Amino acid sequence: MSENAKLPPLPVGTFVERAVTWSRKNLFDGWFNTLLTIGSIAFLLWLIPPLIQWGIVNATLAPTIEGCAEVTGACWGFVNANLRLILFGTYPYEEQWRPLLAMIVLMGIICASLGGVKYPSVRKWIIPMWVVGVPIIAILMWGGVLGLTYVQNSYWGGLPLTLILSAIGIIFAFPFGLLLALGRQSNMPAIRTASVVYIEIIRGVPLITVLFMASVMFPLFLPDGVSIDKLLRAQIGIILFTAAYLAEVFRGGLQAVPRGQFEAGDSLALSYWQSMRLIILPQALRLVIPPTVNSFISMLKDTTLVVIIGLFDFLGTVKLALRSDPAWTKYYVEGYAFAAAIFFLICFSMAKYSAYLEKELRKGEQR
């Protein structure tokens, strides 16, 4: 902070000289920092070379149990041999191009929606993309029309399931959460109370209890003869849960819109819904984009909990593959590392993008 006040001296000297100055300042500044540096380097030396030895040098990709038994390092062969099972679960083998395509479509729409925040030319296509995209994904996954064979959703699994549960979860939670947020801000006591009670109850309990409720209690709620399957129940549970969190995100956005904007709407004699649609929401929603992306990231991580109620999402299929043959069971480190790497890639890149968006949005305010 105070460094900003005095400009840093321009780098001078040869590369080596500059490197020495830099490391003096950043690594060996006083005895305590020197100690920390030496400790950290020792830690890295202890961690990294064995990790490379295990993960790359001594590892194998051979997709057989025998091949894995021969090496001392990681058995990536486990992932290699079970890749289709891990990625797509028990979806019929010949039809697995369909979830793959659905996943690509979904990823494409998600990326375009995220990019649309930045580029206005893409922005107007976001809603049409979802309106067209979701049915396409549904047709690809379920089939039954256009010559595609029907695949029951109890066979769905793997990465497509994880992405579908979280993306559909957030899309459907969006309007519901918005209504809840507006309800919480409302002047009408009954509507306000109902919204607050819903939001606080859902936010006060863990997701797993909502999923249990969805999987055990929903069947009891329905009239005789009507039943919805496990996947749909989990999806509804996720939507109900996410809506409460999104409502709080939206409330933050609504509260950040200055009071004068509401009054401006009133003085133009706009109705409540007109002034919301034309004045308040465009401003509020722009502000909540980064926290909404963060909600999506938590959602993506939290969908792994559907394993507990017996669905095979991406984490579930890794466990399934580990159990598929007792000989594979001991390669859990490789399996979990693979799943962790995929989750990390998706979550980390979205988190970075959301942080970037936040900075961009703030830029506008600072003018």
Next chain:
Amino acid sequence: MSKPQHAHGDVRSKSFVDYLNDENVRAVLYQVIAIGLIILAGWYLVSNTLNNLEKQNISTGYGFLDLEASFEIGESMIDYSAKSDYATALLVGLLNTVKVSVLGIILCTLIGTIFGVARLSSNWIVRKLATAYVETFRNIPVLLQLFFWYALIPSAFPHPRDALEPLPGVLLTSRGMYLPVPVADNAYTLMGIAAIIALVVILFVKSWAKKRQDATGQPFPMFLAGLGIFVGFVFLAYLIGGAPTEMSIPALKGFNIRGGYNISPEFLAVLIGLTVYTSTYVAEVVRSGIQAVPNGQWEAADSLGVRRSVALRKVILPQSMRVAIPPLTNQYLNLTKNSSLAVAVGYPDLVSVSNTTMNQTGQAIEAISIFMSIYLGLSLLTSLFMNWFNKKMALVER
């Protein structure tokens, strides 16, 4: 717009349409409709549920809590056997949840603070390492981490026969960790009571010291005095209790280890997983808390001649706490709620025990309502406490 008409003394009585256009009437109407819809939906669901339950021959009510549970629970902080009733089983689960949450909260605060401070270090390599830790573990689902630790512990540590002994008396085996503990004695109960009394005494001394400092400006070495009071009271109780020295030391007997205190692999997996995951969030909270205090505050304290350690305690920390407390509360609540994932690795927490209960008795609604209201209660209690604390810490603007 009906109002101007009335203002001009229009004799026409209000028509039905006028009523509909009145903002207040509309508000009431909307609310009546909303409540009506909620009640209707609720009634529909309840009637369906009762109907379905009747068909499945499941009786409603909490009577099952008095029945014999007839299942074992791996670890319990109170007396429990398969002969105990369901209520006791659920209490065991709740205590296990509280145990892992409290320990997790303490540990994740410690670790999170270290990494949060390390991310602001002037040392480049320390900063990068801390960033790598935070970014890695917060972007991997916590359940995956739990599964990983749960798979790792039994396979990474040896069979009890050749247990590792990193410290004398501490054993590491595939069945968890064993610690030597003092054999139960009345003296320890006495020490607990003494500790509570000591805390009350410290509170009194503290308020007296504050009053004196406000009146005379004389500071009082509260930390040392508090420590002295606490240690003195507890040690005195230990002596009065007869100073027991008997220890229960874990040792191999037959095929298993007897004695000592066993920390199960399930508990360790849940504790490590939750701690590591939540500590990354705590680190971010700590970092933003420290960054939120402007440098000018340090400089102001400096120019008043306040010592740096005092400035940290009296100027910087109170301000960063103000920023950090609400998000920290959220993280503690998240950790407590995430402890419900214990069900996935077989640690007998509240949800896990309720799940077993639910499967045995078929009382799904009752079991779910019990654990949901307990979590809700825990959350509400924590938020109430934190709101009170926050109000106490909040900026008092004139």
